Each structure stands twice: as structure tokens, then as C-alpha cells.
Amino acid sequence: MFQDPKRYQAKYHYVAAAGADLVEVLAPQAGERVLDLGCGTGQLSAQIAAAGAEVVGIDLSAEMIEAAREEFPDLSFIVGDARDFSFAEPFDAVFSNAALHWVKPPEETLACVAACLGPGGRFVAELGGARNVATISRGLIDQLAARGFHPQSPWYFPSLGEYTRLVEQAGLRVAYASHFPRPTPLEGESGLRDWMEMFAETLTEGVPSSMREELWKAVEDAVRPALYDDGGWHADYWRLRVVAYKE
Structure with missing residues (x-):
């Protein structure tokens, strides 16, 4: 999915940019140990390290890590x-943007987060929440179904109540949680199909290349009334932000 880090950074730099204020929420301190979970190409890891923290970044993509x-x-x-991760020394914070x-199931991740935090350690995370890219995904899934494809969604977009319950079941105390819209501009006239090619790859992996252009056009036509305005596309992002502590 994320085998092309250069393309990811060039077209989707807004992902790290949007996470910059999450680093402010984390408020890393000099000498702290911080785990950046799902670090990607490391831009936010570097911002955390600039505050004097010792950072370890972890990601499933070997290409991103390279x-x-x-x-x-x-x-x-x-x-x-x-x-499934563990470390010999505890962390003062786990950060994820x-x-x-x-990542499914979330319970396994949260158990690992709780286990690697030291007493008083904090978990600061932002992820897609309920309603995230609902218009895009509905348009794409409907058009795929019309062509005989019925893929399972690769994403986990929980409600605030569901996710905070899971965080607390993992043994952390939720101090703050917020669910909010973040409509995000997509670059260029091909912005929506570029987004689908990058982030919806697993939904369309069974679609022959000869059908893809027609599929992208059908999805664009279906969602245009909702997601195209002022001469450009935007993604209907909804984000879920959580701060929790191990006590």
C-alpha cells in the first residue's frame, strides 16, 4: 500500500502537516522516550526529536522505514x-498520527501500547473516526458492487464512545477525546482518483487495469455534488483524537 514513499510525501504531505499540532498536544520533553507508532517516513518523529526526546519510530512498511x-x-x-510489539525499556509516551x-483489531494494538508505557506515561493519538471519508468510500463501494466486486473495507473508523471504551479497557485513563471534521483539499483535477489509487488500493486490487479509468470516472460523477467545489476536490475527513494515561 505504501511502497512509494516519494509519491506519498509529494502528494500527501498534508498528512504530516495536519499532525504538527498533535505534536504540540504531546508536548515532548527533553530526555523523554517516545514511540512514534505508524511513523511513516518519519517527519513527525523528527519534530518530536527536535524537542530533545529520544524517539523510536515503528512502521509496517519497510519502504517507509527505509x-x-x-x-x-x-x-x-x-x-x-x-x-504485536514490545520493548525492553518503557516509554514515557506513545504517539500516533x-x-x-x-490496524485491526484495535484491542491488540492498545494492549501493546499499555504494556510499553511506564507509570504515568501518555498515549496521544489521532486516527480516522466515524464518518471518515464516508462519501468517498460509499461512492467507491457502490460502483465496485455495480461491477460485481464486493471487497471488505480495510479501515477501522470508530466512534468516540467505542474507541475511548477500548482505550480504558486496555488499562489507560482517557483524559481527553474529540471527534471533528477536517475537510481536506486534494491537489489537482485528478485529486480524487489519486487519493483512491493511493489509499483505496486494497478495495480495488481485484479490478482489472482495463476497467480502472471507467471506475474512477464513475466514482467522480457519483460524489462530485458533495466533494467538488470552488474548482477542486476535497476528502471528507473526520478525525478522532485521544489523550490517555497509564496510572
């Missing part, structure tokens, strides 16, 4: 699964 190591050779990055909605 790109992170090349750009930030002084930081520590490892390939790993967000559902725009990654955990790709």
Missing part, C-alpha cells in the same frame, strides 16, 4: 507490526 532512515539517519526506526485506522 525512507525515514535515509532522511533522518540520527533517529531510530524499525519495521514492526502495530498489533493517521495510522491506527489501518
Whole structure:
């Protein structure tokens, strides 16, 4: 899915940019150990490290980790699964931006988060929440169904109540949670199909290449009234943000 880090950074730099204020929520301190869970190409890991924290970035994509190591050779990055990780030394914080909605089941990830935090450690995360890209995904799934394809969604977009319940069941105390819209511009006239090609790859992996152009056009026509205005496309993002502590 994320085998092309250069394309990801060039077209979807807004993912890390939108996470910059989440780093402010984290408020990393000099000397703290911070795990960046789903670190991608490491831009936010570097921002955390700039505050003087010791950062370890972990991501399932070997290509993303390779790109992170090349750009930030002084930081520590490892390939790993967000559902199954552990470390010998505890962390003061686990940070995650725009990654955990790709990970199912969430209970396994949250158990690992709780286990690797030291007493008083904090979990600061943002992920896609309920209603995230609902118009895009409905349009795409409907058009796929009309052509005989019935894929399962790769995403986990929980409600605020559902996710905070799971966080607390994992043994953390939720101090703050918010669910909010973030309509996000998509670059260029091909912005929507570019987004689908990058982020909806698993939904369309069974579709022959000869059908794809017609599929993209059909989805664009279906969602245009809702997602195209002022001469451009936007994605109907809804985000879920959580801050929790281990006590």
C-alpha cells in the first residue's frame, strides 16, 4: 500500500502537516522516550526529536522505514507490526498520527501500547473516526458492487464512545477525546482518483487495469455534488483524537 514513499510525501504531505499540532498536544520533553507508532517516513518523529526526546519510530512498511532512515539517519526506526510489539525499556509516551485506522483489531494494538508505557506515561493519538471519508468510500463501494466486486473495507473508523471504551479497557485513563471534521483539499483535477489509487488500493486490487479509468470516472460523477467545489476536490475527513494515561 505504501511502497512509494516519494509519491506519498509529494502528494500527501498534508498528512504530516495536519499532525504538527498533535505534536504540540504531546508536548515532548527533553530526555523523554517516545514511540512514534505508524511513523511513516518519519517527519513527525523528527519534530518530536527536535524537542530533545529520544524517539523510536515503528512502521509496517519497510519502504517507509527505509525512507525515514535515509532522511533522518540520527533517529531510530524499525519495521514492526502495530498489533504485536514490545520493548525492553518503557516509554514515557506513545504517539500516533493517521495510522491506527489501518490496524485491526484495535484491542491488540492498545494492549501493546499499555504494556510499553511506564507509570504515568501518555498515549496521544489521532486516527480516522466515524464518518471518515464516508462519501468517498460509499461512492467507491457502490460502483465496485455495480461491477460485481464486493471487497471488505480495510479501515477501522470508530466512534468516540467505542474507541475511548477500548482505550480504558486496555488499562489507560482517557483524559481527553474529540471527534471533528477536517475537510481536506486534494491537489489537482485528478485529486480524487489519486487519493483512491493511493489509499483505496486494497478495495480495488481485484479490478482489472482495463476497467480502472471507467471506475474512477464513475466514482467522480457519483460524489462530485458533495466533494467538488470552488474548482477542486476535497476528502471528507473526520478525525478522532485521544489523550490517555497509564496510572
